[in-house]
Amino acid sequence: DAMVIQNPRYQVTQFGKPVTLSCSQTLNHNVMYWYQQKSSQAPKLLFHYYDKDFNNEADTPDNFQSRRPNTSFCFLDIRSPGLGDAAMYLCATSDQGLHGYTFGSGTRLTVV
């Protein structure tokens, strides 16, 4: 089945230790998104790629970076995680049609 896969499902990292979350898709969608969702809150857009064009939200901290080496993969790098970065990180894809976004299962990040 075509899908969006996020790895790992759960990630524990130390305060200040760089961490990378990964997302892959088999849908061949041209747009990929990273959202951050804290407990009982709305998913908040961090950035998105339209093909290789990177779009950063104005309030996304510099601590967060992203890479999209090809259509299928997208990575979220947190350079120096703080306790406030503990959250669920959701990757999504879209073909910009009227089908909505396809989300992965998310990676829950814990910072200790």
Added chain:
Amino acid sequence: SQQGEEDPQALSIQEGENATMNCSYKTSINNLQWYRQNSGRGLVHLILIRSNEREKHSGRLRVTLDTSKKSSSLLITASRAADTASYFCATDPNQAGTALIFGKGTTLSVSS
């Protein structure tokens, strides 16, 4: 910036009852979408309604959109315990290069 606001924040009903959730938003949109999120999982797209549509049905789901009031409602008829989840509305802004903006969601609990 947050666009959609759902109401109520939490809703508890019995199986077989109908559940209605409301969403308000602030700016013009291309379309509005509803998503479901089971605890600790990613979001699943339920239904999309375009700005020139007023009502849409999909199985037990009925969505309405009133662009003059900048509001939408999601009705789940004959609810089941499996409908227990959080429901989010998301707006697709009428602006190139933007992504979905999610509201805070309504947590629905259906008891048997």
